[in-house]
Amino acid sequence: MRTSSSTMIAVGSLLLLGLFAAGLFWRERQHRPTPANQPLIVYAAPTSRLPLELIATDYETETGQRVELRFGASEDILTKVRFPNATEPADLFIPADDSYIRQAREAGLAAESLPIARVHGVLLLAKTNPKGIATWADLLRDGVKVAVPNPAAAVGKLARNHLTKTGKWAALEPHAVDTGTVTEAANATKIGGVDAAIVWDAVAHAPAYKEQTVLTVPELDGVEGRVEMAVLNQTRDPEAARRFARYVAASDRGLVRFREFKFRVEENASTWADGRTADVGGTK
Amino acid sequence: MIAVEGLSIRQGEFALDGVTFTVPTGVYAVLMGQTGSGKTTLLEAIAGLRRPTAGRILLAGHDVTQFPPAIRNVGYVPQDAVLFKTMTVWENIAFALNVRKTQHSEVESRVRELAELLGLSGLLERRAVGLSGGEAQRVALGRAIAFRPAVLLLDEPLNAVDEDTRDRIVELLRGVRTEHKMTVLHITHSNAEAELLGERILRFDAGRVTVREER
Amino acid sequence: MTAPRPKSDVPFYLCLSLLGGLYVGLVAALLVADVAYTSTVDLGHVFASPQIRAAIWLSLISCSAAAILSVWVAVPLGYLLSRTRFPGRGFIDLLVDVPILLPPLVVGLSLLILFQMPPGAWFQRNVFAVAYAVPGVVLAQFAVSAAFAVRTMRVTFDQIDPRTEDIARTLGCSRAQAFWLVTLPEARRGILTAFTLAWARALGEFGPILVFCGATRMRTEVLSTSVFLELSIGNLEAALGVSLLMIGVAVFVLVITRAFGLRGTGLI
Known part of the structure; x- marks a missing residue:
């Protein structure tokens, strides 16, 4: 008996599905980090999106460390930080204002945070x-x-x-x-x-x-209110997370970008160089 | 042979209760009864589409009561034809043969033969929608007898067709009867039909079957 | 006695057109407003953005995958719900509607929690990542659009005369063969509707994706996420540009699907 139309459609749809899966897999591979270069995962409110996208690019160029920005309304990103992904814990959290940082602290999700702007x-x-x-x-x-x-x-x-x-x-x-x-x-x-x-x-x-x-x-x-960036307790690499937080909050690095977008940045912030000294000096 | 012994079926409001009758092999029997008396239910039970609550059905001497419809070797022509609308007339007629994986050349000759017999040769490539009542009945008949079943069940086959076509289908059914040597159970509420076709006439009343006349 | 002169049918059709026209007018007005607010320059910006181009591809592929998966579960489930009576059928019928009734954010949150629980977490560690990854996008879309597909398939099977299947069985088919050879081809139009409905639904899906997969540019950003990202920095022009693009893509895909799916069936 010749192949029925049902069989043709069923087989065709499975082939298409396979094609799509392969396409998505290939696409994901293009962007997948190598184990040696895990990106820092930053949950951010969209109010800071424009400066943050530039800062992330700057940071990648300057240090080679990849940064992945995940945007969402402050309540949403707080929820996500609360339910960390088993395979990809988040590193940093920058909501629209400090009220969410306080909530994150109270929930024991973050201990330290750096001020960025008022x-x-x-x-x-x-x-x-x-x-x-x-x-x-x-x-x-x-x-x-x-x-x-x-x-x-x-x-x-x-x-x-x-x-x-x-x-x-x-x-x-x-x-x-x-x-x-x-x-x-x-x-x-x-x-x-x-x-x-x-x-x-x-x-x-x-x-x-x-x-x-x-x-x-x-x-x-x-x-x-204040825009702050919190280092999350769930981070796998606290050192790298803190380093990026300092970069964002440095008066000669991240804050320059924030200033470009008319944020009133923290005036007495330290410079990137100060931060590096701190790294080397080991203030932990 | 069709033998129904003490068949009971409960279905919604009406029930068949202890129906018994026999149609000997090769006989064209007409079963008469009022509309709504459960004639169709009875045919469906013989075809295997309804499970009886009690009783037995024997076809060609075998108890088929528990058999699925597919292996009962029964051709069934429902009242309103119920053609496969996504298929052509050809595919409808060839359906049972194709399911049985019959050789292509054999399917071809059988479909041509039946189309000739039923006057459907001009319609074979048409999709089975929008056919007239008579055409649809003939396609349904062809579909039901293509695989040469031992038993043919006809549910009011002349109901939906006009006068001219009716005579033609009566002729056809006569031809089918003589040519195919099938045991036929034809149900109707029309005396005229019974007179025209029945070798044995059964009357179905209040769930009981009586043999009214045997010729 | 002469029959009274029949009243004109014009008022009848006028009433129908007026009431129906209200909705058509609303949709048309919405589109006009969107078009008026954007400009070709904005649309150009939208197309020039590599992030949005990536989102277009992800949207197209993930929606199609989700829609195919939806049809694959909707056909059996719709058939069972329509043709069989089994214990718990009413409950399952209700359960299938849950994704339609739940607020979208809750769907996303539930998915997120599911994949944090031990079995979900195990799956993510050992098989592949779902949350905040592309498989999650497809899953989130599938979770909601399958519900619509199941509804459609159920109604489709309700409308197909079960007797065609009975006849096929008398002709030598098992139930499976009768379903495959007779019922499924007759359900073709319904399957196509289920597919397009699921597809369109998946394209517009936003809440669950945002919660479950985040809005990571170039990775899990679909077109509805792009709208959100643009909207959240007040870039209404770009948001509307992306929306118009979505409408264009949707219309294109739906027209193509219909043309292919119904070809040769005499339905178009």
Whole structure:
């Protein structure tokens, strides 16, 4: 009996599947590290993506050590750090702000962390600023909508606490629109869905929002967070992880990149050379 | 020979209970009964598609009650033909032979022969969809007798066809009967059909079969 | 007495078109808005990025693999659910819907936890890495899209007359042969629908992949991840560019699949 159409389709689909598997395997091989050159695995919030991608490339060129960046919202990457992969434990953790570093510390996931930049709450105005917002009082006018990230995002929590303490939250609340993350708040201003958003300055100064006005207002003065990089306890090579953390936090290396992207970097950071001395000197 | 002994089947609302009858080898029997009396269920049981709760079915002297349909050597033509829609008329007729891995040349000659007999020669390459009721019945008949089964079961074969075709199919069934020497069980609710074709007429009533007439 | 003059059918069709048109209009408007927000320059940037080019390839291959795998489990499972009665059938029917009901992030988290547990961890150490690796992408896509494929195949088999299989059995087929030679060819259209649905579903899948495989550029980045990565730095133009690219790729693949899959069946 001639081959039935079912047999042909079944065999064909298995052949295709094999082809795809081979393709994926081959593709994975291209990027697979050799055992001698395990990459450092860095979980990072996307707010730091642009400087970090450059720093990782710089570091690879300078030292030959590969760095693999894995991005995700701060809550997500914290979850991933909490459930480390058996074969690929993570080495470093750089969430959007220090609140997640604290959580990681409390969960016993990290012991040391290096400060990289300070972030402050600012107002990012909608493109073309149609409502003509120039001061805090303008936010309270009729019909003005302000995106405030919800308390799960650090800036949302800090801004709410601060404004409540200074007695300004009650007036703003009717105008506030809850968004999930800082980026969602910022994106809402870019599309024009809201007139302003309370976001970190580092986010507001990202190239994507370069056509929009950033307003620093005294009402948000106390809203401050830090970008920090934590060395995770699960790392297989604490030495290499610490070395990269120092590179990122060095005033003449990583911080230069962060500064390029308008982060307010830590002023009294040590230089890469200092760090190397520390390596050699062995401060452990 | 078809022998049904004390056959009981429970199926949903109706039940056949203790049905007994015999059709001798080579006889064309017509089983008559009202619509919904369980005639189809009975045929399906003989074909092996339904498991009886009690009783035996004997075909050509063998107890086949526990046999799967595939080895009962029964040709079954359901009421609405139920053709294999993804296949051509040719493939439908050749199906049983191909399943039996019959030699290609033999399949070829058998299909041609049946197509000739059933007047389907012009339709062989057509896909088995959109055929008229009469054409579909003839294809189903060809498909059922292609492998020369000992027993042929026909479920209201003339129901879905118009007057002209009906006469033609009656002729065909007569021809099949004489040419193939099969034991045939033909069920219908029409007296006329029974008169035209039946060598032995069985009446099926309230789950019981009585031999009404033997010619 | 003359029959009353039948009322015009126009209002009937008008109502249907109006209600149906609402949705068509919405989808069309969404696409127009996307196109209006991006420019060919943005699309150019998207294509120029080696990361996104890598994501295109990974998306195409992983979705196709996940869709084929989905069909391979959906056909037997859909058949069993449609044609047989066995203890626990209702429960299995519900279980198969779980991946559709679960929030996507939970699917990812569950996969992640599964592969940290001793058997999962053992598999990863001794066979191959799944979490944060390409096999995980395919698995995450498969986990959700197979549920849709199973639904489709179940409905497909429900609609195929089981008697064709009965007839095939009287003609000398075992159940397996009847299924293979008769039912499966009749299910061809349903299989194709299941495949395309699973494929499209896998292409759009995001949450589970992000949680289970991360968003590592050049490695586990699929197109939906690219959208997320661009969106998360406020690069809406590029995000929309990638989205339009996804739509284009999806339409292309679905059209090709339909054309090939239904060729010669008289269905197109």
